[in-house]
Amino acid sequence: QQKVQQSPESLIVPEGGMASLNCTSSDRNVDYFWWYRQHSGKSPKMLMSIFSNGEKEEGRFTVHLNKASLHTSLHIRDSQPSDSALYLCAASMDSGYNKLTFGKGTVLLVSP
Amino acid sequence: EAAVTQSPRNKVAVTGGKVTLSCNQTNNHNNMYWYRQDTGHGLRLIHYSYGAGSTEKGDIPDGYKASRPSQENFSLILELATPSQTSVYFCASGDWAYAEQFFGPGTRLTVL
Numbered sequence: 001q002q003k004v005q006q007s008p009e010s011l012i013v014p015e016g017g018m019a020s021l022n023c024t025s026s027d028r029n030v031d032y033f034w035w036y037r038q039h040s041g042k043s044p045k046m047l048m049s050i051f052s053n054g055e056k057e058e059g060r061f062t063v064h065l066n067k068a069s070l071h072t073s074l075h076i077r078d079s080q081p082s083d084s085a086l087y088l089c090a091a092s093m094d095s096g097y098n099k100l101t102f103g104k105g106t107v108l109l110v111s112p
Numbered sequence: 113e114a115a116v117t118q119s120p121r122n123k124v125a126v127t128g129g130k131v132t133l134s135c136n137q138t139n140n141h142n143n144m145y146w147y148r149q150d151t152g153h154g155l156r157l158i159h160y161s162y163g164a165g166s167t168e169k170g171d172i173p174d175g176y177k178a179s180r181p182s183q184e185n186f187s188l189i190l191e192l193a194t195p196s197q198t199s200v201y202f203c204a205s206g207d208w209a210y211a212e213q214f215f216g217p218g219t220r221l222t223v224l
Contacts, residue, residue, distance in 0.1 A: 024211055043215035104154040
């Protein structure tokens with residue numbers, strides 16, 4: 001069973017709209033959550049990370065984390081066609097090795 | 113920016129043959145990782161290393177070996193390639209528990 005579950009599998013939003021992506025870990029040992037973005041044919045690149053309960057904002061991107069429920073969400077406001085990509089959520093434990101467990105991802109399509 | 117390179121970028125191998133995928137990083141990161149990415153599975157960790165001379169099994173190590181001869185280089189070895197190992201392989205480097213991982217451009221491997 002996948003330890004990191006992402007929803008929805010795919011999402012279409014209009015340009016300028018809000019995209020909301022969800023991620024939950026079933027492993028209660030995780031400490032950190034990560035969001036990576038992967039454009040088609042490219043490698044994943046870290047978008048945001050969150051380690052504490054609450055909210056973190058960077059430009060048009062906001063992440064939330066509820067450590068009690070091991071749930072994180074990524075919100076993209078004013079979505080642009082260039083935001084169309086595969087969004088991967090990952091979780092890791094507080095160890096020196098930083099082993100990431102990834103979800104299957106959410107495919108976001110922003111329609112012009 | 114952190115630099116991770118992989119070679120070859122594309123590889124066609126025959127069933128039962130030996131395949132070596134190479135990764136080089138110039139970031140002086142302690143940790144290096146090998147993932148494979150398949151549709152419907154996201155990214156899965158095969159092997160990782162926390163320094164020269166060390167290799168550790170990830171979540172799906174069967175059929176793969178790894179080698180870390182130096183801080184900069186990390187290889188993934190398929191001694192007897194099988195068609196089920198057809199995939200896109202990513203190498204990454206990073207440091208410590210809360211550090212971003214930097215991914216290479218990927219190697220597309222096809223085993224016939």
